[in-house]
Amino acid sequence: MNPDIASKVVVSPLNFHPEVRAFMKLPSEVIIHDTTLREGEQTPGVVFRPEDKIAIARMLDLVGVQQIEAGFPAASQGEREALRRLVKEGLEAKIFGFARAVKADIDEVIKCETFGLVLSFPPSDMHLKFKLRMSREEYLQRAVELVEYAKDHGLYITYSAEDSTRTDLEFLKQVFRAVIEAGCDRARIVDTLGCIHPSAMRFLVKQIREALPPGTPIEIHCHNDHGLGLANSLAAIEVGASVISSVVNGLGERAGVTPTEEVILALHNLYGIGGFRTEHLYELCKLVERISKIKVHPNKPVAGENIFAHVSGVHQHAVIVNPTTYEPYPPELVGQRRRLVIGKLSGRHAIKAKLEELGIAMDEEGLTKITEAVKSISEERKSALSDEEFLQLVNSILGSPK
Numbered sequence: 001m002n003p004d005i006a007s008k009v010v011v012s013p014l015n016f017h018p019e020v021r022a023f024m025k026l027p028s029e030v031i032i033h034d035t036t037l038r039e040g041e042q043t044p045g046v047v048f049r050p051e052d053k054i055a056i057a058r059m060l061d062l063v064g065v066q067q068i069e070a071g072f073p074a075a076s077q078g079e080r081e082a083l084r085r086l087v088k089e090g091l092e093a094k095i096f097g098f099a100r101a102v103k104a105d106i107d108e109v110i111k112c113e114t115f116g117l118v119l120s121f122p123p124s125d126m127h128l129k130f131k132l133r134m135s136r137e138e139y140l141q142r143a144v145e146l147v148e149y150a151k152d153h154g155l156y157i158t159y160s161a162e163d164s165t166r167t168d169l170e171f172l173k174q175v176f177r178a179v180i181e182a183g184c185d186r187a188r189i190v191d192t193l194g195c196i197h198p199s200a201m202r203f204l205v206k207q208i209r210e211a212l213p214p215g216t217p218i219e220i221h222c223h224n225d226h227g228l229g230l231a232n233s234l235a236a237i238e239v240g241a242s243v244i245s246s247v248v249n250g251l252g253e254r255a256g257v258t259p260t261e262e263v264i265l266a267l268h269n270l271y272g273i274g275g276f277r278t279e280h281l282y283e284l285c286k287l288v289e290r291i292s293k294i295k296v297h298p299n300k301p302v303a304g305e306n307i308f309a310h311v312s313g314v315h316q317h318a319v320i321v322n323p324t325t326y327e328p329y330p331p332e333l334v335g336q337r338r339r340l341v342i343g344k345l346s347g348r349h350a351i352k353a354k355l356e357e358l359g360i361a362m363d364e365e366g367l368t369k370i371t372e373a374v375k376s377i378s379e380e381r382k383s384a385l386s387d388e389e390f391l392q393l394v395n396s397i398l399g400s401p402k
Contacts, residue, residue: 005332009269009322016272018305027242030273033059033219034260035069035160036288037082038098040251046292050082054089056248056291059284061091065260065275069118069245072098073108081211083112086253096158101146110153118188120161123175136171143175144182151183158219160188165196165204173211186217186243188274191232194225194255198235209240211376219243222258224250229258248288249296249303259338261334262286269329283336302334304347309339310385313347316340319354343384358391366398373397 009393014020037053040046048056057068070086071079086095094116097109101121109117121143128134134142143159144260148158159179164172176187179252196204201220209218220236222229222244233244250259263282267273285303289296298306308331310316319323323338331338338352340357351371362370373393378384 002055005330008324008330009328010335011269011328013140015270024238025240025269026237026273027240028273029242030237030267031067031219032065032260032263033067033069033096033243033245034065034248035098035221035245035257036060036248036260037068037070037157037246037253038072038343039069039253040247040249040288040292041071042253043251043256043294046251046294048082048291050078050085053082054085054292056284057086057091057093057095057287059280059287060260061093063264063280064253064285065093066242067094067096067116069096069098070114072105073112074099074105076108079265080108080112083114085110087115094156096156101142103146103149106146106150106153110150115156116158116185117150118158118204119150119184120159120160120162121146122167122192123172124163124167126166127163134298140175140178141221144178146180146183147179150347156186157184158186158188159184160190160221162190163192165191165200166193169204169207173208176208176212176394180212180216186219187212188219188221188243188245189236190242191220191222191229192230194223194229196232197226197228198231201232201235202239205236206239207239217242219245221245224257227255229256230262230266233258233263234271237267237271241310249285249292249294249300251288251292251294259302265302265329265334268333276335279335279336295334302336308336309341310340310350311343312345313350316350316353317347320349341384342390343378344376346374346378347371354387354390355394358387362393362398369397370394 036056040050046108057306060068071083073080080315083097094118095110095114097114098103098116098118099109123139147157218241220233220241222232238359244263246260246263247257248260264276268278281302296303298304310319315326340354348367352367
């Protein structure tokens with residue numbers, strides 16, 4: 001990242017106040033375990049072909065995402081093909097395959113020769129009773145057997161305890177201890193229903209961290225059903241989790257999952273944890289938007305078309321003088337660009353700046369006429385003017401100024 005761009009990040013200094021930092025247990029590095037290619041495909045209407053997965057994986061790798069959960073090979077031939085091809089792409093990111101707690105699922109991951117396995121097995125009493133129909137004892141026995149089996153085949157194992165946040169805490173500790181002892185490498189806490197708040201998440205992660213051998217990596221996977229996916233992920237990082245599972249553009253089941261791009265930006269700007277090429281984030285989001293056909297909301301952080309668009313004349317003037325007045329970080333940080341929206345609320349400063357942007361010189365009298373005309377037309381039709389419409393208006397009032 002260009003130091004000049006990074007220096008223009010102006011967020012609250014309280015983020016870095018010694019008393020604030022003192023109660024956090026931040027890791028020196030946060031691993032992003034992106035699951036766009038698996039969880040993202042659980043978005044209604046989204047289907048990725050192998051070539052789509054490869055294109056997205058390459059962009060994730062360019063951004064600096066360290067791990068990619070690339071698919072569920074037991075699901076289809078296309079999933080298996082994509083996973084095998086990704087393993088051979090030579091990416092810096094480590095490739096993981098997803099499996100249920102079924103030996104045949106694990107075998108399919110093994111055949112794809114991935115670096116790692118995400119083994120998903122829900123320990124909550126609700127899932128044990130209504131989905132798995134097994135006792136806690138039976139659950140533990142199967143969990144340990146499957147972890148040992150996968151480890152015997154050389155896989156790095158992330159144990160994904162689906163529905164962690166609704167699981168009895170003491171049993172969850174017991175599960176994680178048992179699988180870690182059996183050879184599991186990482187414990188993944190999963191807020192499957194997005195039903196925990198940040199304070200409770202901090203408590204949960206702290207409890208799990210203290211229950212496991214020192215240094216055991218803890219991963220967090222948060223759904224967004226209450227709009228708290230990002231907040232809960234960051235809360236987990238503050239108390240010792242070091243891996244965040246996320247999805248580009250927040251795709252996923254129901255309300256989706258913590259957005260990869262928002263996690264990376266928050267870590268960089270608000271916590272001072274870098275290592276990612278943030279200037280490619282917008283490009284990544286737009287690629288996933290095109291392939292998934294799920295449009296990014298205009299107010300969406302990082303990739304929304306409105307987040308660097310300034311409408312109010314007061315704001316426009318201030319941004320022209322110094323962008324940090326109304327931008328916590330420069331658009332170039334994520335590969336975006338600033339826009340002055342010309343319309344009813346625009347003043348002379350914004351109109352002049354837009355004219356200069358279009359290479360048009362204008363005297364004060366002409367500037368006044370154009371400003372008044374812009375306000376009138378915008379108010380009458382209840383919308384702003386595009387650059388093309390603005391240029392047509394200038395030409396209609398003054399001819400073709402030089």
